[in-house]
Amino acid sequence: xxxxxxxxxxxxxxxxxxxxxxxxxxxxxxxxxxxxxxxxxxxxxxxxxxxxxxxxxxxxxxxxxxxxxxxxxxxxxxxxxxxxxxxxxxxxxxxxxxxxxxxxxxxxxxxxxxxxxxxxxxxxxxxxxxxxxxxxxxxxxxxxxxxxxxxxxxxxxxxxxxxxxxxxxxxxxxxxxxxxxxxxxxxxxxxxxxxxxxxxxxxxxxxxxxxxxxxxxxxxxxxxxxxxxxxxxxxxxxxxxxxxxxxxxxxxxxxxxxxxxxxxxxxxxxxxxxxxxxxxxxxxxxxxxxxxxxxxxxxxxxxxxxxxxxxxxxxxxxxxxxxxxxxxxxxxxxxxxxxxxxxxxxxxxxxxxxxxxxxxxxxxxxxxxxxxxxxxxxxxxxxxxxxxxxxxxxxxxxxxxxxxxxxxxxxxxxxxxxxxxxxxxxxxxxxxxxxxxxxxxxxxxxxxxxxxxxxxxxxxxxxxxxxxxxxxxx
Numbered sequence: 001x002x003x004x005x006x007x008x009x010x011x012x013x014x015x016x017x018x019x020x021x022x023x024x025x026x027x028x029x030x031x032x033x034x035x036x037x038x039x040x041x042x043x044x045x046x047x048x049x050x051x052x053x054x055x056x057x058x059x060x061x062x063x064x065x066x067x068x069x070x071x072x073x074x075x076x077x078x079x080x081x082x083x084x085x086x087x088x089x090x091x092x093x094x095x096x097x098x099x100x101x102x103x104x105x106x107x108x109x110x111x112x113x114x115x116x117x118x119x120x121x122x123x124x125x126x127x128x129x130x131x132x133x134x135x136x137x138x139x140x141x142x143x144x145x146x147x148x149x150x151x152x153x154x155x156x157x158x159x160x161x162x163x164x165x166x167x168x169x170x171x172x173x174x175x176x177x178x179x180x181x182x183x184x185x186x187x188x189x190x191x192x193x194x195x196x197x198x199x200x201x202x203x204x205x206x207x208x209x210x211x212x213x214x215x216x217x218x219x220x221x222x223x224x225x226x227x228x229x230x231x232x233x234x235x236x237x238x239x240x241x242x243x244x245x246x247x248x249x250x251x252x253x254x255x256x257x258x259x260x261x262x263x264x265x266x267x268x269x270x271x272x273x274x275x276x277x278x279x280x281x282x283x284x285x286x287x288x289x290x291x292x293x294x295x296x297x298x299x300x301x302x303x304x305x306x307x308x309x310x311x312x313x314x315x316x317x318x319x320x321x322x323x324x325x326x327x328x329x330x331x332x333x334x335x336x337x338x339x340x341x342x343x344x345x346x347x348x349x350x351x352x353x354x355x356x357x358x359x360x361x362x363x364x365x366x367x368x369x370x371x372x373x374x375x376x377x378x379x380x381x382x383x384x385x386x387x388x389x390x391x392x393x394x395x396x397x398x399x400x401x402x403x404x405x406x407x408x409x410x411x412x413x414x415x416x417x418x419x420x421x422x423x424x425x426x427x428x429x430x431x432x433x434x435x436x437x438x439x440x441x442x443x444x445x446x447x448x449x450x451x452x453x454x455x456x457x458x459x460x461x462x463x464x465x466x467x468x469x470x471x472x473x474x
Contacts, residue, residue, distance in 0.1 A: 104156025110274015114148035202234030
């Protein structure tokens with residue numbers, strides 16, 4: 001028996017009393033030549049009058065001393081004023097070097113490969129110059145400088161790639177530990193100074209770290225810490241921990257900074273090609289998001305003094321979540337909330353609304369055009385099955401934009417560790433087809449129902465497999 005559309009809509013709202021998903025998409029209210037017509041057809045008002053019909057299709061509803069191997073590495077110790085302030089959809093990484101492996105690190109190619117990059121437990125380190133190499137039996141990445149340009153590059157895809165997810169959270173830091181094992185100092189090395197008891201010379205260094213971007217711009221950002229390290233002859237020997245903030249640009253366009261230091265752009269260089277040619281002036285701060293979307297290498301400097309004899313240890317290079325990270329929210333609002341309680345006509349007044357605009361305009365979801373009238377879709381009272389699916393889909397998008405549900409929330413009734421974001425992609429592939437069928441729309445509704453009911457969300461934790469049970473007789 002085929003039910004009337006209005007009954008199907010009522011059933012859909014009843015079955016999905018807590019539609020809970022999110023992915024963002026909005027646009028800005030369109031401008032029409034006739035001012036009165038524009039007001040009448042404004043998003044959230046009467047989008048169905050005969051006077052407006054012809055305008056709907058085009059309506060937009062708003063809403064080292066060397067610049068490359070040791071950038072900014074002069075002899076002066078930087079005194080920065082302390083301030084207390086996921087590659088997309090990936091697990092936070094932590095490079096520990098605790099298995100006697102280099103974890104994807106090695107000499108940067110070409111003119112930068114004048115360096116030994118080895119696990120600290122390798123025989124060639126522990127048996128030779130143990131005093132200089134810090135052979136204490138612990139495991140870490142050991143770097144030894146040689147004559148010429150020296151730079152270590154880490155290129156493992158487990159920690160390179162798109163870092164946008166982590167940056168958008170505004171609460172992640174890239175932390176690393178460093179130990180100046182031997183600085184190569186003696187009385188004839190520039191910048192070295194005698195220690196207080198006259199037993200040796202030391203060099204003070206801010207242990208920088210470099211992020212290398214890929215083609216076409218080859219951006220490079222250097223974190224300049226206010227932490228100071230020296231070898232055992234100086235006052236700042238031993239392991240030091242540095243945490244570099246991976247936040248968005250500040251409101252005034254500055255690169256991120258925190259209690260440990262500040263990021264700064266250096267001149268672009270395609271280091272991974274082995275070339276030392278700089279490509280123009282230091283990049284502007286506005287390139288920060290572009291760099292983080294295409295991190296090709298983590299680079300570790302070792303060329304600190306004029307004597308090519310330095311030994312440096314690095315360890316625990318980790319993407320670290322700070323206390324500022326908010327817990328994942330998996331409490332979406334049901335479709336009926338967006339249809340009857342939320343004031344759609346005031347959408348542009350909500351601070352999160354711009355996210356919906358961006359998603360629509362950037363074509364994140366093929367189901368909707370950049371000119372989609374969100375309010376008109378939500379307020380359709382005689383919707384057919386596919387239109388109901390679109391309404392539920394928009395409710396999910398609004399939930400994500402408003403922060404009611406995190407795209408990384410797991411869904412219990414999906415196979416494996418399916419997340420809200422992945423389900424939305426499946427729904428979009430079903431509803432965006434030009435010749436979609438009722439079956440495909442029903443499948444999309446089923447997927448959305450699994451997300452929108454609170455009981456099916458597991459707050460970001462992978463679902464626990466359960467044994468199948470016999471169906472309850474009805």
